[in-house]
Amino acid sequence: MTPHHTVATSREVTGAIPALASLAGQIGDPLVRHRGTIGGSIANNDPSADYPAACLGLGAKIVTSKREITADDYFRGMFETALEENEIITRIIFPVPQTAAYQKFPNPASRYAMVGVFAAKTSDGVRVAVTGAGPGVFRAQEIEAALARDFSASIIDSVTVPSEEMLQDMHGSSEYRAALVKVMAKRAVSAIQG
Numbered sequence: 001m002t003p004h005h006t007v008a009t010s011r012e013v014t015g016a017i018p019a020l021a022s023l024a025g026q027i028g029d030p031l032v033r034h035r036g037t038i039g040g041s042i043a044n045n046d047p048s049a050d051y052p053a054a055c056l057g058l059g060a061k062i063v064t065s066k067r068e069i070t071a072d073d074y075f076r077g078m079f080e081t082a083l084e085e086n087e088i089i090t091r092i093i094f095p096v097p098q099t100a101a102y103q104k105f106p107n108p109a110s111r112y113a114m115v116g117v118f119a120a121k122t123s124d125g126v127r128v129a130v131t132g133a134g135p136g137v138f139r140a141q142e143i144e145a146a147l148a149r150d151f152s153a154s155i156i157d158s159v160t161v162p163s164e165e166m167l168q169d170m171h172g173s174s175e176y177r178a179a180l181v182k183v184m185a186k187r188a189v190s191a192i193q194g
C-alpha cells in the first residue's frame with residue numbers, strides 16, 4: 001500500500017537504490033504519486049508501468065500472502081501476473097545493486113513509459129529490463145550479453161533489437177519503440193557511468 005511518493009522521497013530507498021527512488025518520482029504526476037501504490041502497480045502490470053522494470057531489472061522478490069515469487073517468474077505479459085485469486089502482495093524485496101539507473105521516454109500526456117529501461121549491475125551480473133516497448137516487461141538479453149562483455153553505452157550500437165514483438169499504437173510504431181529501447185538503454189548506461 002506504499003504510495004509512489006513515499007518511495008520517491010524515502011531516505012532509505014534514496015540511500016540504498018537511488019535509481020528506484022528516481023523511478024518512483026517519475027511516475028505520472030503528483031496526484032498519481034500520492035494515490036498510486038507499488039503493490040497496485042505491479043498487481044495491475046500495465047505494459048507501460050515503471051515499477052515492473054525496477055522489479056525485473058533488480059531481480060526483486062514479490063512476497064505475497066501465499067509465497068515468494070521471483071520477478072522473472074512473476075510478470076507474465078500484458079496485465080498478467082503469477083498472482084492467483086485472492087493472493088495479496090505484502091512486500092517486495094529489492095536486492096541492492098552495485099549500481100543502477102532508469103531512463104524513460106514518457107508519453108507526454110500520461111507520463112507512462114513509451115519505453116523505459118532499467119539497467120543494473122548486480123551480484124548476478126548485468127540485468128536490463130524494458131517496459132513500455134512490448135506487450136509486457138521483458139529482459140533485453142542481447143543488450144545484457146553485450147554489456148556483460150563491455151559495460152559501455154557505445155556497445156549497445158552493435159546490438160539488434162527486433163521490432164516484430166514490440167507494441168504498435170497511435171503513440172508510436174514498433175520500429176520506433178525498438179529504436180527507443182537502444183536509446184534509453186544507452187542513456188541508462190551513460191547515467192551509471194556518470
Ligand SMILES: Cc1cc2nc3c(=O)[nH]c(=O)nc-3n(C[C@H](O)[C@H](O)[C@H](O)COP(=O)(O)OP(=O)(O)OC[C@H]3O[C@@H](n4cnc5c(N)ncnc54)[C@H](O)[C@@H]3O)c2cc1C
Nearest residue numbers: 027028036037039040041043044049050088089110111112
Ligand atoms: C493519469 C495517470 C497517469 C499514470 N502514469 C503512470 C506512469 O507514468 N507510470 C506508472 O507506472 N504508472 C502510472 N499510472 C498508474 C498508477 O501509478 C497506479 O499505480 C495504477 O493506476 C494502479 O493504481 P493503484 O496503485 O491505486 O492500485 P489499485 O487501482 O488499487 O489496484 C490495481 C489492481 O491491483 C489490485 N491490487 C492492489 N494492491 C494489491 C496488492 N497489494 N496485492 C494484490 N493485488 C493488489 C487491485 O485489486 C486492482 O485489481 C498512472 C495512472 C494514472 C491514472
